Amino acid sequence: MTVVPLAGPSSDVTPAQIRDEIGKDRLVAMYEQMLLIRRFEERCIQGARQKKIAGFLHLYIGQESIATGIFNHLDSATDYSVTSYRDHAQPLLLGVPARELMAELFGKVTGIVRGKGGSMHFFSKDKKFLGGHGIVGGQTPIGTGGAFACKYQNTGGVSVTFMGDGACGQGTFHESLNLASLWDLPAIYVIENNEYGMGTATARAISVEMIAESKAPGYNMDGYTMDGTCLYSCWKTAQTFVGKTRSESRPSLVEAKSVRFVGHSISDSQPYRSREAIASLRESRDCIAKVQADLIETDWASADDLDAIDAAVKQIVQDAWNYAEESPIPPVSDLMRHVFAEEDQL
Amino acid sequence: MTVVPLAGPSSDVTPAQIRDEIGKDRLVAMYEQMLLIRRFEERCIQGARQKKIAGFLHLYIGQESIATGIFNHLDSATDYSVTSYRDHAQPLLLGVPARELMAELFGKVTGIVRGKGGSMHFFSKDKKFLGGHGIVGGQTPIGTGGAFACKYQNTGGVSVTFMGDGACGQGTFHESLNLASLWDLPAIYVIENNEYGMGTATARAISVEMIAESKAPGYNMDGYTMDGTCLYSCWKTAQTFVGKTRSESRPSLVEAKSVRFVGHSISDSQPYRSREAIASLRESRDCIAKVQADLIETDWASADDLDAIDAAVKQIVQDAWNYAEESPIPPVSDLMRHVFAEEDQL
Amino acid sequence: MSGADAKATAEKTTLAETQVVDLRTAIRQALTEEMLRDERVYVMGEEVAEYNGAYKVTKGMLDQFGPKRIIDTPITESGFAGLAIGSAMAGLRPVVEFMSWNFSFVAFDQIISNASKMHYMTGGMFQVPIVFRGPNGAGPRVSSQHSHSVEALYAHFPGLIVTSVCTPYDAKGILKTAIRSNNPVCFLENEMLYGFEQEIPTAEYLIPFGQADIKRPGDDCTIVAIGRCVHRALEAAEQLASEGIQCEIIDPRTIKPLDIDTIVTSVRKTNRLVVVEECHTFGGVSAEITHLVQERAFDDLDAPIGRVTQMECPLPYAENLESESIPNPRRICEAVRQACYR
Amino acid sequence: MSGADAKATAEKTTLAETQVVDLRTAIRQALTEEMLRDERVYVMGEEVAEYNGAYKVTKGMLDQFGPKRIIDTPITESGFAGLAIGSAMAGLRPVVEFMSWNFSFVAFDQIISNASKMHYMTGGMFQVPIVFRGPNGAGPRVSSQHSHSVEALYAHFPGLIVTSVCTPYDAKGILKTAIRSNNPVCFLENEMLYGFEQEIPTAEYLIPFGQADIKRPGDDCTIVAIGRCVHRALEAAEQLASEGIQCEIIDPRTIKPLDIDTIVTSVRKTNRLVVVEECHTFGGVSAEITHLVQERAFDDLDAPIGRVTQMECPLPYAENLESESIPNPRRICEAVRQACYR
């Protein structure tokens, strides 16, 4: 597989140029965001080992730059987003308190969805986050619906649907893209190609290598490929496709060539790749380490600054953990609540 | 819409060259086949008016050249085919007796499926015709399964799936093509673009104009466009894609730019186009009239020959009609028969 | 349709002005009134706009509301049903027409995994105010793949409201409630009844979910009939009356929530019950009603509860087989006689 | 698992050699034996080959049979289920694994419109010998979208055979029958039981469809329990025995065809019935059994038939809510006591 550092409309800029365009403050802020996601999820692993977190647990470790690069072009006042069960990063980036997410994982009533959803089903109405979804490909029409609503209500918003490489084999992918193109919806579809759908290498599941670029013309839309392990590539490419989709109300299809450093879910022992292979991925393709090195090199942050950031992030996660531990479980009366929404007085 | 007379690999031959390659005997035979389909269906209209035929009735009038051109490269000893509810042509081309088809339409027990299916559900196990299917796009995986079986059993066969332009918006289309390409299946997908899915013009349903050519690369397969109103284009293009798919065990995606001269089904009053528009289509794009003119021009058939063919064809249809009329309705005991297949003695 | 007429007539006394409309017009009126009332309501489906609806239910609505709110879709039920669900989460109130409910099967996962669970799964955060509607049950001679009755199927899943109506009066009143509902509603119509006419009020009215309607009063045997089967039950009741059996016909109108109280009250009076529906037998609505009734009126039942359903076979094309397969007055009469030990 | 053990022990006397296997191994043995017996049988699904199965059911089978017959699929259930149906029409005998039955919903139309109707719709011309299998029902804390029990759903549609087993012995014998069947079979397993061990014969055996198994004999109350609920019912029965209520536990094993005779015979003896299943309440298998039993044993019933089902809500994540939602021994005991007027 070719990893494309930068492709599509921004292939003529260098990483250093992008970094400078981002600027120190924003880059540090994005670094913090990525680190929060990483640390939050590392703590999740601990929670699962301690059996405080149950059920499926799918981590984003290694992919942080994708959502971070994109969300830095979105505005939660107008823009919708939706993803799969691998859904911890989006709400964190949207500013949903880590406490409410950790409490959800612990099955507490203070959780973001009152302990009813668990890891796969984070949502935030305030932030227009249409949630984490458990059925592979099930979220794609939902995200398309967010784009439809933006257009219907003429809000200027866009809707970003995240999905795995495996998910773009599903029929809903095809149907959604066709609808979005036909109806000029401000919809962005981001394929997070982390090289596997569970234990199946992408090439054994999807019959083309450049997924977005080879499929986009079949829907008369723009296709983009970006290096999902490089924050600069993600941020810069997103600048283009978010901007274009927003201004032209035309859909975009994006592939982020990425990796996951951990198993598909917490229970995956990864028989399909070696420990060495994983170690070498962590060595060469860690989106966070890359930015960290650059921050040091540019003198935009000192080692002390980075330590301070890490400490602050860990503090947020520790606070979330404490909150989750101390929170009460849902009352049994919650069991039959929310099956049906309350009706308005007619 | 651009109508492409001949595209893909055979775009450098002229219609006259193809005609000569086909040769007189085969051309006359194909003309007879097309005429049989046409006359059979004209009689169906009468059957419906007389209320001998009920339910949905979808006619192939105007599209005869597509299936005819393709089936002349297939061998029912090895090759599977499957289509939608618009399914009268295929069994006729495969040599299923017109009697059994007409009897089916009349709901008689002598019908091809004992009166249980009606117009939308013709099948022939002998001829490897996997049937007519009522759910738009529902047949696409079925046809893919035929190709899978050919490969599994190493028979050298191919499987041809016919579908409408509307059907290629369905998720099953996308899933099937991906599977066929991944697994090197000898599967051919023929999009019969008759310009409408019911009352919806293709451009309002599918976001690209050249459906096969723009979508095929997204599955890493070959795409073809042919003039579905020209028997030569269909026959010649089919020669290429049937040959390639058979020899290379790789799938093909084909679009036949075509027209239907009648309503979507017998109950469609066609509010979406004028009588004049239909008349002019019949004038300029009738696949049968085109061949007829050519037969005369080349002196391969005289007017008398053509009359004789027509008479013979009409005789077949009349015989089918009589047979259908005279056949008994199914016994009531058939109602609960065939819900489950009989089990073998274990 | 004596029962339904009686109902409409009863209403007439309170709501002075009336109009005679067929079922498709009643549905269209409900759609139109609600679209005028609420900008967020839109209609989406195959052929609903330029073609005026495959069964002309939405006739003229494109002209009235324009293509922004009356939207033709490609044939991609999973895509547009899911899109509509997403848009409902984002604050709109879609009405999705399935050209027939058979085609909802390709959208099944969206309806179940997304629409039905969203409110619960989000701890009450998101609502999915959406109506899925379209013809349900056997069409005329359209055979196996086109003849499903989906009441039992969708009522099986918590989170969906399911209605099945058979008169213009009920259709209009319940559809208006459905469009204003904050929950996903499966509103089931019947192709064979679109032309069925009735006198209904001209003024606005709504019918709440969960209220059954007694379409015919009687003392000897209760018949619960669903959708089109109400009409067949009424036919059967005429015949049975001539034999001295007076049937009370209850039309639940909403399958979920089910007005079990009205059914049980009737059974307490008649001591006998037959349920008639177009769903298949196994796990149909009849089975559910049987369970509920024997639970609540065990000692009141003088005979086993009977059921008349679509037979346990796919629907065949041949006319004689088809008509045997669908619940018909003869089979209803037989079931009632059996319940009455006659 | 006294009942199931008793069964296996009974078999032991006739089939000398035995082995102790867990449920996943029993399933694998059935698959392997049938693949050795018949070249046309192949296994297809997500992660079944290189990964050895998401739940290790197909472990080692890729090595034994190679990639032609043990086939990893992309995540496109509608596509590969339909492909398998087509291949079955063309003479093969596919076994399709759904990683869980929840994911069958995206393939719902293929299963219903194509697999279930094909034989009928073709007047008996084509057969669809296919097995769909995989874990069914609630997994451990996997929440709303991952916890469906589909017995009632698929048994509602004519043309499908539906089985739901809870022991290695039953699983192996019935799966072998399923693979040799000429009909589409939904073979429902349970993730929580894959590790459940039992002594079963080493020699080949088959169990026919439509034969219930009495997992525990008793005179006071009949419990029909399905799938994993059998184990919970057995637990409850211990408790109830200590209270002086002897339950007879019937495991139908096949939901369709349903062995109603065995159930009715038991009810004639106990005069009481409780059905336990993981499907939702409305139109579940319980409802069907209630209807059939009151139809055939109306005068034998001394109390209303009870049911314990998955509650009428999507499955929640929180542990306390989840365990209340799924049928548990406490709820089963309560239902039995109520049926016994205690």
Ligand SMILES: Cc1ncc(C[n+]2csc(CCOP(=O)(O)OP(=O)(O)O)c2C)c(N)n1
């Ligand atoms: C329809 C459906 N089929 C199967 C599954 C089981 N499953 C969950 S995640 C997964 C792999 C998805 O891979 P990909 O789309 O690449 O996303 P990733 O997990 O790599 O982010 C599978 C097979 C599911 N949840 N839904």
Ligand SMILES: Cc1ncc(C[n+]2csc(CCOP(=O)(O)OP(=O)(O)O)c2C)c(N)n1
């Ligand atoms: C899933 C599904 N949705 C809707 C329908 C109703 N329907 C039958 S044919 C048809 C139009 C199909 O158009 P196209 O695929 O272009 O085929 P054509 O009829 O033109 O041959 C529609 C909408 C259906 N049968 N199945």
Ligand SMILES: [Mg+2]
């Ligand atoms: Mg992946």
Ligand SMILES: [Mg+2]
């Ligand atoms: Mg068409």
